[in-house]
Amino acid sequence: MTSVDRTAYPRFGRVVSGRELAEAFTPTDAEVEWARTKTQDQQHLLALVVWLKSYQRLGYFPKVEHVPLLVVRHVRDVLGLGEDVALERAAVRSAKRHREFVRKRMKVVYDGAGVRKVAEDAIRGAVLTKDNPADLINVALEELVRARCELPGYTTLDAMAATIRAEVNNSFYQSVAGRLDAGAKARLARMLVVDPISRRSEFDRLKDVAQAASLGKFKQRLELLEGGDAGAAKRGRRYRRSVHGHGRRARHGLGRQHFGQAGGGPASRDVRAGDRADIGNRDGRVTGVDQADQQRPRRGAAPGILRQAGGQGVAQALRNA
Structure with a gap:
């Protein structure tokens, strides 16, 4: 059952302020006169007026025991009734008649x-x-x-x-x-099998939250997604090739600011000619990067490691560093 506190369903508040009593639960002279013509004793008068003001506030008839005592006292004082007049559950026929009186005054047809x-x-x-x-x-x-x-x-x-x-x-x-074939259903069923050693299923691994934004972690994430969906594997490999060099250079300080103007100088041609896969090993670690970062030059100037490389590619220059 959904908690009523999470919805907009109208209810009496735990605390009823004086302003709310005055604005929402104070009957007008016309309402008091109308209620007196519909009832014959003080107890029914109190019950009818309380239901009238409650319906105006909530849009439905609450149970008598759910009406805050503060509201009952306020209505009773406005009506000029004694403290011995209590709000009690009326008889079935009387309660039904009171609801019909309120609906007719509010111009509501119950359906x-x-x-x-x-x-x-x-x-x-x-x-x-x-x-x-x-x-x-x-x-x-x-x-x-x-x-x-x-x-x-x-x-x-x-x-x-x-x-x-x-x-x-x-x-x-x-x-x-209905769109899954037998092979797809078998793969989905296999994802729920728990490995007895790791005590984890493929589905549990698929729910792992992506880790830090490093190239190695990014590659591991792609491999995880590739194992779960063949279509995602093709897209992941294409995307991985496109970001393989750019992502590594951006993370380790080998961006365009190190290679002169974008697409122009000989250093940028060396980058394109170099074997990007040699920049780091398979687990995402890069060799010689710390030294390159320490020698980071001003924007627009070639780094010292590239000047020393001469006509060599970036991968060879990093190996020699």
Whole structure:
């Protein structure tokens, strides 16, 4: 069950301020006169006025025991009733008659089936783009208020949202499952097998959070994704080749600022001619980079390590460093 605190379902607050009492729970002279004409004793008068002000505030009839004592005292004082007049649960026929009095004054027609239809249509329209049950309930509440409907109980909306959400999600799952062939289903089933040594499954490894943004970690991440999806493998290899040299140079201070103007000087041609794969070994570590970083020149000037290399490629220059 979704917590009511996560939704916009109207309820009495834990603390009712004096301002709220004055603005929301103080009956007008016309309302007091109307209530006196509908009741014959003080206890029914108090119950009718409390329900009237509660409906105006909440949009539904709360249970008598859920009305804060502070609200009851305030209404009783405004009506000029004694402290011995308590708010108690009225008889079934009297409570039904009081609800009809309030609905007629508020110009609301009670239609349980119609109210549920409005809420259901609103939830079905939102569940295609929203999955959080609290969001679905809030959408239903918004539509019910717009249609001037008496709000149903919270459990009714919660059960409705859960049922529709499960129904739509199951249709999504079946649609996806229907597109998988036998081989794909076997691969998915294999992902749930737990290795007895590592005590981890392929699915558990797939959920690992990406680590620090280093080239080695980036390559490991690509390999992980390649193992889970063949289509991602092709895209990952192309992307890895495109960022292999640029990502390493950007991280270790071998960017364009070290090679003169972009695409122009002989040093940049050396970079293109050099074997980028030789810059570092397979685990992502780079040789000679710390020395190159220490000799970082001003912007626009070739680094000392490249000047010493002469006509050699960058990889050979790094090996000799």
